[in-house]
Amino acid sequence: MSATFLGLPRRRTATAPDGARDVPHPDEPLRWGDDFPTAARRALQDTQLRRNLAHATSTIRAKRAAVVGEVPDWEALRDAGSAIKTDVMARLPELLEELERNVTARGGVVHWARDAAEANRIVLDIVRAKGVDEVVKVKSMATQEIGLNEALAEEGVAAYETDLAELIVQLADDMPSHILVPAIHRNRAEIREIFLERMGDAPPDLSDVPRELAMAARAHLRRKFLSAKVAVSGANFGVADTGTLTVVESEGNGRMCLTLPETLVTVMGIEKVVPSYTDLEVFLQLLPRSSTGERMNPYTSLWTGVTPGDGPQEFHLVLLDNGRTDVLADEVGRAALHCIRCSACLNVCPVYERVGGHAYGSVYPGPIGAILTPQLTKSSGGLSGHHDPNASLPYASTLCGACYEVCPVKIDIPSILVELRAREVDADRGGLPTGWGAAMKAASFVMSDARRFALAGKAAGLGRVVAGKSGRISTLPPPASGWTRSRDLPAPTAQTFRDWWRTEHVAPGAGEGEEDR
Amino acid sequence: MRIALAATCIADVMFPQAPRATALLLERLGHEVHVPDGQACCGQMHVNTGYLDEAVPVVRNHVEAFAPVLDGEWDAIVVPSGSCTGSIRHQQGMVCRRAGLDALGATADAVAARTYELSELLVDVLGVTDVGAYFPHRVTYHPTCHSLRMLHVGDRPLRLLRAVEGIDLVELPGAESCCGFGGTFALKNAETSTAMLADKMTHVKSTGAEVLTAGDSSCLMHIGGGLSRIRAGVRTLHLAEILASTRDADPVGARPTTHDARTTGGPR
Numbered sequence: 001m002s003a004t005f006l007g008l009p010r011r012r013t014a015t016a017p018d019g020a021r022d023v024p025h026p027d028e029p030l031r032w033g034d035d036f037p038t039a040a041r042r043a044l045q046d047t048q049l050r051r052n053l054a055h056a057t058s059t060i061r062a063k064r065a066a067v068v069g070e071v072p073d074w075e076a077l078r079d080a081g082s083a084i085k086t087d088v089m090a091r092l093p094e095l096l097e098e099l100e101r102n103v104t105a106r107g108g109v110v111h112w113a114r115d116a117a118e119a120n121r122i123v124l125d126i127v128r129a130k131g132v133d134e135v136v137k138v139k140s141m142a143t144q145e146i147g148l149n150e151a152l153a154e155e156g157v158a159a160y161e162t163d164l165a166e167l168i169v170q171l172a173d174d175m176p177s178h179i180l181v182p183a184i185h186r187n188r189a190e191i192r193e194i195f196l197e198r199m200g201d202a203p204p205d206l207s208d209v210p211r212e213l214a215m216a217a218r219a220h221l222r223r224k225f226l227s228a229k230v231a232v233s234g235a236n237f238g239v240a241d242t243g244t245l246t247v248v249e250s251e252g253n254g255r256m257c258l259t260l261p262e263t264l265v266t267v268m269g270i271e272k273v274v275p276s277y278t279d280l281e282v283f284l285q286l287l288p289r290s291s292t293g294e295r296m297n298p299y300t301s302l303w304t305g306v307t308p309g310d311g312p313q314e315f316h317l318v319l320l321d322n323g324r325t326d327v328l329a330d331e332v333g334r335a336a337l338h339c340i341r342c343s344a345c346l347n348v349c350p351v352y353e354r355v356g357g358h359a360y361g362s363v364y365p366g367p368i369g370a371i372l373t374p375q376l377t378k379s380s381g382g383l384s385g386h387h388d389p390n391a392s393l394p395y396a397s398t399l400c401g402a403c404y405e406v407c408p409v410k411i412d413i414p415s416i417l418v419e420l421r422a423r424e425v426d427a428d429r430g431g432l433p434t435g436w437g438a439a440m441k442a443a444s445f446v447m448s449d450a451r452r453f454a455l456a457g458k459a460a461g462l463g464r465v466v467a468g469k470s471g472r473i474s475t476l477p478p479p480a481s482g483w484t485r486s487r488d489l490p491a492p493t494a495q496t497f498r499d500w501w502r503t504e505h506v507a508p509g510a511g512e513g514e515e516d517r
Numbered sequence: 518m519r520i521a522l523a524a525t526c527i528a529d530v531m532f533p534q535a536p537r538a539t540a541l542l543l544e545r546l547g548h549e550v551h552v553p554d555g556q557a558c559c560g561q562m563h564v565n566t567g568y569l570d571e572a573v574p575v576v577r578n579h580v581e582a583f584a585p586v587l588d589g590e591w592d593a594i595v596v597p598s599g600s601c602t603g604s605i606r607h608q609q610g611m612v613c614r615r616a617g618l619d620a621l622g623a624t625a626d627a628v629a630a631r632t633y634e635l636s637e638l639l640v641d642v643l644g645v646t647d648v649g650a651y652f653p654h655r656v657t658y659h660p661t662c663h664s665l666r667m668l669h670v671g672d673r674p675l676r677l678l679r680a681v682e683g684i685d686l687v688e689l690p691g692a693e694s695c696c697g698f699g700g701t702f703a704l705k706n707a708e709t710s711t712a713m714l715a716d717k718m719t720h721v722k723s724t725g726a727e728v729l730t731a732g733d734s735s736c737l738m739h740i741g742g743g744l745s746r747i748r749a750g751v752r753t754l755h756l757a758e759i760l761a762s763t764r765d766a767d768p769v770g771a772r773p774t775t776h777d778a779r780t781t782g783g784p785r
Contacts, residue, residue: 041708050712350695354712396706398699398713399565401666418608421567422615429570436701440568447526447558448574450582457530472745482707486714487742490531497524497533501540501552 023175023358029116029147030377032175032361035392039359040351049185053356056184057347063293064344064406071289080282082410085338088273089328095240095273096319102243106305108315116146119267119320123148123232126265126316127157132229135265138247138254139163140234141179141341142267142320144363145376148232159232160224162253164217171198177357177365179343180291185356188213221253231257231312235268236340237283238317241276244304245317248287248297258301264312269320271328271337283340286408291342323376332419336372338409343368345403345413351396360396361389367403370396371416394420435479457499460492467491518643519549521583521591523605523632525598525734526558528755532734534769538761539597539635541768542648545761551591555582559596561604564612566701573616576609580625587627593642594632597757599664599732602634607667634664635757636673636732646676651764652771653683657726658756659717659740661733662695674732674756681759687724691716698739714743721751732756 026032033039043049068074088095100110113119127135135152137143137159149159149170161170168183169176172194176182183191192208195216201223202216233254237246245266247254258264274280288297306315328334346352346366357365362373370393373379379390394417403413428434446456467473473489475481483489495503520543524536540550559579563572583594596602606629613622639645658678664670678686697703697713717740721729729744729751731737741753758771 037706037708040706044708044712350697350713351706351709354709394567395702396709398662398695398697398702398710400662400695400699402662402693402695405666415607415611418565418567421565422569423567425567426570436566437568440563440566440571444563444568444571444575447560447563448578450555450557450578453526453529453557460530474746479704482704483742485707486711486746487703487739488745489742490738490745492531493533495533497529497536498552500533500537505540505550505552 025147025150025173025175028377029145029175029363030373031379031388031390033358033389034361035389036359036361036396037392039361039389040355040396043355043359048187049356050354052185052187053353056181057353060181060293060347064290064347067289067293067295068406071285077282077286078408078410081286081340081408082338084274084279084282085409088271088275089334089337092270092273092328095275096270098240099238099243099273099317100319102241103245103305103315103317104243106243108243108305108317111316111318113267113318113320113322115322116151119146119318119322120148120151122316122318123265123267124152124155124157126263127152127230128155130230130263132157134158134160134224134228135230135232136224136228136257136261137161137163137166138231138233138257139166139182139249140232140267141363142234142269143232144176145269146267146320146322148267160221160228162221162224162257163249164214164251164253167217167221168194171195173198175358176363178346179341179364179366179368180346181343185358221256225253225256225260228257228261230263230265231261232265232267233258235266235272236287237280238268238273239275239277239280240273242304244277244302246280247301248284248299249301250292250294250298252299255299255301258303259311261312263314263316264303265316265318267318267320269322270324271339287340287342290344290406290408323378326378327372327375330375333371333375333416335411335416336368336375338411339368339372340409342408344406344408348402348406349397350400350402351398360393362393367397367413367417368411370394371411371413371420374420391424394424454496454498457492457496461494461496463492464494518593519551519591520638521551521553521586521594523556523559523579523583523594523596523601524552525596525601527738528597528734531738532755534771535597535734535755535757538755538757538769538771539595542757542761543595545763546643546645546648548643553582553585557582559601559604560609560612561601562700564604564608565699569612569615572612573618576612576625577618577621579605580609580613580621580628583628583632584624586631587624593638594628595635595638596632597635597732597755598734599634599661599668599670600735602632602637603663603667605629605632634668634670634732636664636670636677637668639677639760640673647680648677648760650681650760650762651683652681652759652762653685654728654772655685655687655724655726656728656730656759657687657689657721657724658692659689659696659721659729659731659736660692661731661736664732665693670732677756677760678730682764684759687726689724689726689729690720692720696736696740698736700735703739710739711743714739718743718747718749722749726751728759729753730756730759 111122161167165183178184188208195202235245288294352366374390379388399414476484528535560572560575609625610622696717697710703710737753762771
């Protein structure tokens with residue numbers, strides 16, 4: 001929903017393999033491609049991608065850190081954001097009905113969509129009723145999630161993305177790789193090529209200077225803004241007690257869409273409701289500093305139903321479930337619904353920084369995607385079968401905790417990752433034992449008893465034979481080969497700590513029990 | 518003070534210098550060190566890989582081994598590991614409660630409340646930053662993720678290191694970025710882990726340090742394993758090993774002159 005122009009990565013002399021980074025439009029925007037380790041392995045080989053991501057994420061990390069550091073009550077704001085979201089989840093039905101009443105009272109029309117297909121059908125019917133075959137779009141994760149553009153295209157309706165980065169992604173027939181900066185995987189040279197080949201009205205002498213690229217997009221989009229009769233947006237917040245919808249953005253293109261067309265359709269995930277107008281005070285401080293690293297986002301649009309003579313004269317709000325009530329029913333996982341889509345967790349994630357967003361196989365990548373996507377698609381706990389690529393997402397983290405530290409609504413992502421891993425493991429119980437399962441069971445047996453552990457320690461000393469004179473082990477069979485492909489392992493020690501302690505600190509003939517010096 | 522030492526499973530078998538140095542350091546500071554016999558492992562590996570049922574007996578064993586702290590047997594428990602301390606403090610209780618073992622969970626929480634990572638114990642509990650160490654080498658410090666973000670040890674380890682006589686402590690660029698270990702992540706996502714490790718090693722090399730130190734043997738095993746593979750010429754030492762080293766004694770062979778003692782892993 002919010003978007004910012006972060007500056008395009010500098011051009012590099014090396015160019016990426018042609019089309020290597022294009023992801024063709026998948027049938028399921030929340031589940032595409034290979035499992036995470038496989039997709040990540042491929043992404044890691046793309047040196048241009050690595051450079052683009054390292055540049056962009058480090059830039060925005062520094063911006064965020066600077067503007068967060070200047071807020072004296074930042075931790076209190078996070079607590080407030082977390083408390084408001086917890087309250088919302090505890091009484092979501094009543095808040096949504098309140099929102100519906102207030103939107104309706106102010107002249108809007110509220111629709112309820114259980115899933116992507118229903119939401120897409122509702123939007124299509126509205127567009128058809130207006131007798132048009134094209135719409136302009138505000139950047140929106142909810143409509144990415146339901147594949148709205150593709151659903152409209154199948155029925156002969158063209159949806160034009162107007163956020164610059166979304167436009168780049170759409171023109172390239174690609175998928176977004178970041179929640180806030182969907183074309184973060186592209187550099188300016190690639191964008192120039194995309195504009196020249198796909199935009200249709202790009203100046204033939206277009207260079208890759210950011211200003212020229214932006215001006216080309218501006219001229220292209222201006223024609224769409226002036227002709228479109230229908231706009232489709234998402235929403236950052238929906239205020240229950242006033243019926244007010246909110247979109248925050250950086251370019252002003254969203255504002256064009258929200259004000260110029262005659263009809264506005266907003267697709268909002270049901271978790272985006274907040275109880276009262278004053279709650280925006282908290283989130284409008286948390287969101288821009290966390291997402292774009294700005295003190296205040298350049299454009300904050302708020303609208304309430306329909307205002308005669310001002311802006312769209314027909315307003316539809318589509319409230320989207322699409323798996324959210326299942327997540328809400330989950331005591332541990334429901335905190336994922338607190339997310340305000342700032343993407344701070346992506347920018348600080350050391351895994352995301354290396355592999356990029358496409359490796360996650362979902363429009364929601366990064367740490368938040370790793371907990372939200374498998375829940376929305378019921379991929380956790382073996383509910384969708386063992387070959388669901390999304391089942392690998394909870395393991396796509398070192399649990400380093402950087403995501404939790406920056407999350408403006410304090411979602412404890414590492415703890416939820418651990419819980420989702422546990423469900424994956426629990427779902428496998430009862431079937432044929434896996435290699436991991438057998439190893440973990442054996443380790444549990446050894447590590448839950450000091451005597452057994454001491455014996456294992458002595459046995460491990462045999463590893464010294466493998467290590468030989470060098471004292472290091474450089475090759476091991478699978479799955480330990482995953483380690484030794486890039487790292488040595490020191491030889492186990494000849495004398496464990498336990499043995500040394502016994503020798504050095506325990507008097508000869510000392511009895512059983514607690515050892516002392 | 519009477520201090521119980523949780524050696525950690527990985528250090529007991531693979532890096533005994535770390536708990537040895539911890540014990541010797543605390544004794545040098547005038548404290549009584551105890552090594553409870555029943556200890557084995559805190560359960561972190563099982564928990565973080567998702568094997569929570571299998572973690573229960575491991576956690577139970579740890580809690581029972583250290584429960585005497587609740588009866589005044591010891592004044593505190595020290596762990597020379599940020600991630601094990603983090604698991605003890607933030608995961609053990611959850612593991613018990615998830616298995617319906619509320620009483621064990623409550624005991625685990627009570628034991629955890631008396632458990633400290635080494636730098637926490639030294640600075641917060643014992644109130645010391647200058648431990649009288651001598652280590653005349655160029656050293657850089659990697660703040661491990663769990664000590665940084667689960668325990669919030671902040672600059673405690675750096676304050677301890679800055680007080681070491683003779684040390685040439687150099688800042689590690691990108692210090693707060695994860696080294697890519699993540700327990701079984703290093704195997705399940707080996708390529709991504711390696712990419713993170715490569716960047717960490719680049720930063721370590723850029724400091725010109727002779728020694729990389731940290732408060733976790735596991736992270737040091739990862740970065741050290743990579744540095745060894747590329748023959749980087751940088752050694753890894755646990756924070757305790759540097760702090761245990763004095764002008765008169767090099768009890769765990771932390772200094773290069775006693776290289777043989779280190780590689781054979783023999784007693785001091």
